[in-house]
Amino acid sequence: MQSLLLDMTFGANERGIILFGFEIYYYALCIVSGMLLATFLSGVLMKRRNMSSDFVITLFVFCIPAALICTRLFYCITDGMPIREWFSWRSIREGGLSVIGGVLGGVGMGYIVCRVKKVEFFRAADCVVVTIGIAQAMGRWGNFFNMEVYGGVVSNPSLQWFPFAVPVSPYADGGIAAFSDPNATWHYAFFFYEILLNLTGFAILFTAAWFRKQKPNGILTFSYFIWYGVVRSVMEPLRDPQFILSGGGIPWSEVFSFLLIGLGVIGILCLLIRNFKREGSFVGSKRGDPYGISAYLTPYKDDTPYYSKINMFGANYPKKPPKGKKAIEAMLNEPLEGTEEEQEKPSEQPSDREGGDGGEAKK
Numbered sequence: 001m002q003s004l005l006l007d008m009t010f011g012a013n014e015r016g017i018i019l020f021g022f023e024i025y026y027y028a029l030c031i032v033s034g035m036l037l038a039t040f041l042s043g044v045l046m047k048r049r050n051m052s053s054d055f056v057i058t059l060f061v062f063c064i065p066a067a068l069i070c071t072r073l074f075y076c077i078t079d080g081m082p083i084r085e086w087f088s089w090r091s092i093r094e095g096g097l098s099v100i101g102g103v104l105g106g107v108g109m110g111y112i113v114c115r116v117k118k119v120e121f122f123r124a125a126d127c128v129v130v131t132i133g134i135a136q137a138m139g140r141w142g143n144f145f146n147m148e149v150y151g152g153v154v155s156n157p158s159l160q161w162f163p164f165a166v167p168v169s170p171y172a173d174g175g176i177a178a179f180s181d182p183n184a185t186w187h188y189a190f191f192f193y194e195i196l197l198n199l200t201g202f203a204i205l206f207t208a209a210w211f212r213k214q215k216p217n218g219i220l221t222f223s224y225f226i227w228y229g230v231v232r233s234v235m236e237p238l239r240d241p242q243f244i245l246s247g248g249g250i251p252w253s254e255v256f257s258f259l260l261i262g263l264g265v266i267g268i269l270c271l272l273i274r275n276f277k278r279e280g281s282f283v284g285s286k287r288g289d290p291y292g293i294s295a296y297l298t299p300y301k302d303d304t305p306y307y308s309k310i311n312m313f314g315a316n317y318p319k320k321p322p323k324g325k326k327a328i329e330a331m332l333n334e335p336l337e338g339t340e341e342e343q344e345k346p347s348e349q350p351s352d353r354e355g356g357d358g359g360e361a362k363k
Contacts, residue, residue, distance in 0.1 A: 009021060013173070013174075014172065014173040014174030014176055014177040015145070015173050015174050016028070016029070016145075017029070025142075025145070025146075026141075026142060026145035026174070027142030027143075027145055027146050028142070029142075030138055030139050030140075030141045030142035030145070031097075031135075031138075031139045031142055033138050034134065034135035034136065034137070034138030034139045035064055035135055037131075037134060037135065037138065038128075038131040038132060038134055038135035039056055039060045039064075039131075041131045041134065041206070042056045042059075042127050042128045042131050043056040043057075044310070045126075045127035045128075045130070045131070045206070045209055045210070046124070046127045047308065047310050047311055048209075048210060048310050048311060048312060049123070049126070049127055049209065049213070049293045049311075049312065050293045050294070050295070050296055050297065050305075050311055050312060050313045051123065051124065051127065051293075051296070051297045051298065052296075052297065052298035052299070052300060052303050054298075054300065054303075055117075055119065055124065055298065055299055055300075056127075056128070058113060058117065058299070059110055059113055059124070059128060062109050062110075062112075062113050063106045063109045063110050063113070063128075064106070066105045066106060066108070066109035067102040067103075067105045067106035067109070068102065068105075069105060070101045070102055070104060070105025070106070070108075071097045071098055071099065071101045071102035071105065072086065072087070072092070072096065072097060072101070073086070073101060073105075074098040074100060074101020074102075074104070074105075074252075075096045075097050075098040075101060076096065078098065078250075078252035078253070079096065081096070098253065099136055099139070100232070100253055100256045100257070100260070103132060103228070103260075104256075106132075107125070107129065110124070110125060110128060117299035118299065119297060119299050120217065120297060122216070122217040122218030122221060122271075123217040123218075123292065123293065123297060124297075125217075125218065125220075125221040126209055126217055126218065126219075126220040126221055127209065129220070129221045129224050130202065130205035130206055130208075130209050130220050130221075130224055131202065131206065132202075132224065132228075133198045133199065133201045133202030133205065133224070133227075133228070134198070134199065134202045134206075136194075136198045136228075137195045137198040137199045137202065140191045140192075140194055140195045140198070141191075141195070143191035144166065144175045144189075144191060144192070145174050145175045145176070146174070146175065147166075147168050147169070147172070147174070147175045147178060148191070149190055149191040149194075149239060149240075150166055150168060150187040150188060150189060150190055150191065150239070150240055151187055151188030151189075151190045151238050151239060151240060152187065152188055152238075152240070153185055153186065153187055154186040154187060154188055159186075160186040162179075162189070163189050163192040164188075164189060164192075165186045165187060165188055165189055166178075166186070166187055166188075166189040166191075166192070167179055167181065167184035167185070167186055167187075168184060168185050168186075168187050169181035169183065169184035169185075171183075172184070187240070188238075190235055190238060190239055193235065194231060194235050197231045197235075198228075198231065201224070201227040201228065201231070204227075205220055205223060205224055205227070208220060208223075213291045213292065213293050213294075213312055214283050214284040214290055214291060214292060215275055215279060215283065215284055215285055215290060215291065215292035216271045216272070216274065216275040216283075216292060217292045217293070218267065218271050219268060219271060221267075222263070222264040222265075222267035222268045222271070223264065223268070224264075225260045225261070225263050225264035225267070226260070226261050226264035226265060226268075227264075228257075228260060229257045229258065229259075229260030229261035229264060230257075230261060231257075232253060232254070232257035232260075233254055233257035233258055233261065236251065236253050236254045236257060237251070237254065293312065293313070294313060296313075296317075305317045306318060306319060306320035307319045307320065
């Protein structure tokens, strides 16, 4: 009896893990893990690029819910799902999300938060948007567990190996179980191809964000739009038709992929032209400070920057004062101004000996 109760409280199956009798799908775990990792890396980039890393928490609180809602809305609208099923518990448990909707919703909410907090949007976006790629890569592993987002059948036995291809079984509840089904059909693992492309884009953009500090800000944000738009526009038509959002006969994901590419190209051109008009140069500045991150940026009062090896401008700031036990030790180790004997000893300043302003001259 105790063993049965334990299995019902904690356990795992082909679809997910069980905690206190509630089943959490691997798909959801992949998405949440990706979001948390992207949030952590965004905070590191903010610290690196001379911003308050605490601001990422504010963005996380508002942008993640907005991204999740828009991820669901985009899928439901473009898939032609009846409105009554958009947010029903049964429908949500069956799945149905669109990454493009999440990107649009998250970035849009980020813009609103930056305007309210009076933070330069593109400077913050260059720290956050470039990490979306790794969140998408981790989230795509959820497609493996759900046996979705794959391509055509792989008929050549020599190519039937994971991760180049993936087994799909109508009798299995999860992707792991499909490997043990001798009747499973092997398909091209397009979800894995997209994982590799997302990781590649993330590595390039994160490296650029780590070292790049010249004006204008926003180049990295629009570069992500171009990269992801190209990836989706190439991969989308190759998927199995059942995984293509085509409500009304329109391939919506592919359409929005091309829109992302166009937005990225136009955005970069506008930034470069505006920077040339203001600074006399497309990149950097010929009239002043060439860096777009030289001033410490924070939306919080009394947020003082201190020396940091991570911060590209950290050497310009003082060392962080000690706190707690270290502060007490530092205070105790400070040299005294003088001993009691020195304080009682008559002053030997020249003014005392020679009749200066300090007192009457000695005779």
